[in-house]
Amino acid sequence: MSEIEVKFRIIQSDRSGSCSLPSNAQIIDLLGELDQNPEAVVVKRGKKIVSEQEELEDGDDLTIIPVVSGG
Amino acid sequence: MEECSFCGRRAVYFQRTAGVNRCDRCFEENIEKRFHRTVTKNDLIEPGDRIVAAVSGGSDSVANLNLIAHYSRFKKVEVISLTIDEGIRGYRDGSIPIARENSNRLDVEHLVISFEEVFGSTLDELAEISQKKDGPTTCTLCGILRRSLLNQSARELEADKLAVGHNLDDETQTIMLNYVRGDMARLRRLGPKSEGKKGFVPRIKPLREIKEKEIAIYAMLKDLDIHAETCPYMAGMRSEVREFVNKMEKNHPTTKFKILRMFDKMKPHLPVKSNSFNLKECKICGEPSADELCRSCELLKNLGIERRKKTLIS
Numbered sequence: 001m002s003e004i005e006v007k008f009r010i011i012q013s014d015r016s017g018s019c020s021l022p023s024n025a026q027i028i029d030l031l032g033e034l035d036q037n038p039e040a041v042v043v044k045r046g047k048k049i050v051s052e053q054e055e056l057e058d059g060d061d062l063t064i065i066p067v068v069s070g071g
Numbered sequence: 072m073e074e075c076s077f078c079g080r081r082a083v084y085f086q087r088t089a090g091v092n093r094c095d096r097c098f099e100e101n102i103e104k105r106f107h108r109t110v111t112k113n114d115l116i117e118p119g120d121r122i123v124a125a126v127s128g129g130s131d132s133v134a135n136l137n138l139i140a141h142y143s144r145f146k147k148v149e150v151i152s153l154t155i156d157e158g159i160r161g162y163r164d165g166s167i168p169i170a171r172e173n174s175n176r177l178d179v180e181h182l183v184i185s186f187e188e189v190f191g192s193t194l195d196e197l198a199e200i201s202q203k204k205d206g207p208t209t210c211t212l213c214g215i216l217r218r219s220l221l222n223q224s225a226r227e228l229e230a231d232k233l234a235v236g237h238n239l240d241d242e243t244q245t246i247m248l249n250y251v252r253g254d255m256a257r258l259r260r261l262g263p264k265s266e267g268k269k270g271f272v273p274r275i276k277p278l279r280e281i282k283e284k285e286i287a288i289y290a291m292l293k294d295l296d297i298h299a300e301t302c303p304y305m306a307g308m309r310s311e312v313r314e315f316v317n318k319m320e321k322n323h324p325t326t327k328f329k330i331l332r333m334f335d336k337m338k339p340h341l342p343v344k345s346n347s348f349n350l351k352e353c354k355i356c357g358e359p360s361a362d363e364l365c366r367s368c369e370l371l372k373n374l375g376i377e378r379r380k381k382t383l384i385s
Contacts, residue, residue: 012301038087039317042287049288051082051092054073067130067287068301068313 004058006030011065021056028052030062041066084288087324095292102289106138106277113263115275116232118147123230123272125221126152126174126181128166128298130290131236133173135278137295139234140177150177153224155217156185158193159303166298173296184220184383190371191379198304200374207370209304219358219367220383225272227384232264237276240283243330244312251308259341261334269350270359282327356381 002023008030009016019033027050031038038052044063045054073082075094082092086101093101110116116139124139126132136152143150152174156163167183174181187193192200194216198209206212225233242261249258267273278286290297319326352358353365355378364372371378 012299037314037317037321039282039284039320042284042291048081049083049095049291051073051085053085053092054082065287065299067284068305 004056004060006056006058006060006062008034008062008064010034010036011063013066023058025056026052027054027056027062030056031064034064036064040068083292084285087320088328098285099289099292102281102285103138105281107142109263109280110142110277113275115234115264115277116142116146116148120146120231121149121151121229122232122234122275123221123225123228124150124152124179124234125236126154126170127163127236128154128169128173129236130287130295130297130299131238131241131278131283133169133236133295133297134286134290134293135234135236136173136179137177137293138277140179150179151228151230152179152181153221153228154181154183155220156183156187157213157217158186158195160193160195162300162303165300169296169298182224182384184224186216186220189220189378189380189383190216190376192376194304197374197376200376204374206374208307210307210309212370213304215366215370219356219365222270222272223356223358224383226270227382230272232275233272234275234277236278236286238278238281238283238286239327239331240313240316242276242279243316243327244309246330246334247312247316248309251312255341258334259338259343262338268359270352280328280331 003020004023004025005018005020007018019030021029021033027043028038031041042065043050044065045060073092075082075097076091077097078094080094083095084093084098086093116122122139124136126136140150152170154167154170156167171181194209194213197212201207201212221233245261246258263276263279265274316327350359350361353360353368354363355368356365358365358367368378
């Protein structure tokens with residue numbers, strides 16, 4: 001199975017980089033790789049919010065936004 | 072492209088609890104419908120009400136204010152927004168202008184009450200004193216003092232309800248925390264609307280059936296200006312419970328709703344604390360209290376702090 005490479009950046013942390021995943025991988029798979037719970041983050045592709053079931057594309061640049069509210 | 076299960080447009084959210092994808096429009100509609108359902112099911116907002124909405128500037132309170140303000144336009148309901156400035160350097164100073172701007176945009180009067188003007192000290196200063204005296208943690212201090220200022224302000228403003236932005240995650244975490252701590256009295260006080268005992272303005276939670284993540288997405292889609300920082304004092308058992316509940320929800324979707332539903336079913340069967348004692352007025356601030364001093368004034372006294380202001384709203 002061929003692989004794709006996606007870039008990611010996690011807001012409010014210094015974590016960013018790239019990740020190799022199978023070609024049919026979804027957002028939820030990327031979150032799993034990065035040990036991020038989908039309940040606690042919102043993912044954006046460019047300016048658009050994407051569903052965790054959205055299929056990833058080679059070269060995707062994703063922003064992962066934690067949703068912890070602090071009172 | 073993942074499609075909306077209802078209209079076929081591009082999906083922005085997979086609602087795990089229902090197993091459906093929603094586009095921006097269907098998502099916003101669903102959030103507003105669930106807000107209305109919680110409000111009407113529990114009689115949270117009634118025609119003629121004066122509502123004080125607690126607004127910190129974060130996504131929950133800003134979304135709550137927006138939903139309440141829009142809902143109220145057709146219900147002859149007056150809305151006032153209130154921000155408590157605890158005095159947390161580098162955190163709260165950024166959120167107050169956001170709370171003000173959101174209120175102005177909605178044509179809602181906005182008030183700010185600060186720890187410094189009422190107690191003569193900021194939370195940062197109180198935290199330092201408390202640490203030196205082996206007193207309560209910063210979160211405990213902040214919770215007690217903030218709740219008391221919210222209630223007192225709402226009472227002085229003659230509000231019928233005090234609306235807070237507690238979401239489904241907050242509610243389930245608090246239920247679980249009270250189990251872990253074995254605190255039956257606090258557990259029993261939870262719910263969509265608190266009792267309006269003498270001196271207490273009923274607290275309402277219109278967002279209690281909407282997840283934290285859903286509110287964050289709603290705020291983003293509505294392009295609401297929000298303060299996205301995390302409180303520097305956030306720590307302790309709640310963070311552990313949050314992680315645990317989120318892990319359960321990920322592996323077993325609907326966990327959060329089940330915790331809430333189970334609690335709501337169980338609540339009427341929890342033993343009622345005796346009401347034999349009469350609530351008095353705190354000798355210092357006038358807040359309802361079982362003792363001569365309310366918890367806030369007792370706490371301040373133990374820290375050697377003298378309250379500066381008795382009346383909050385001039």
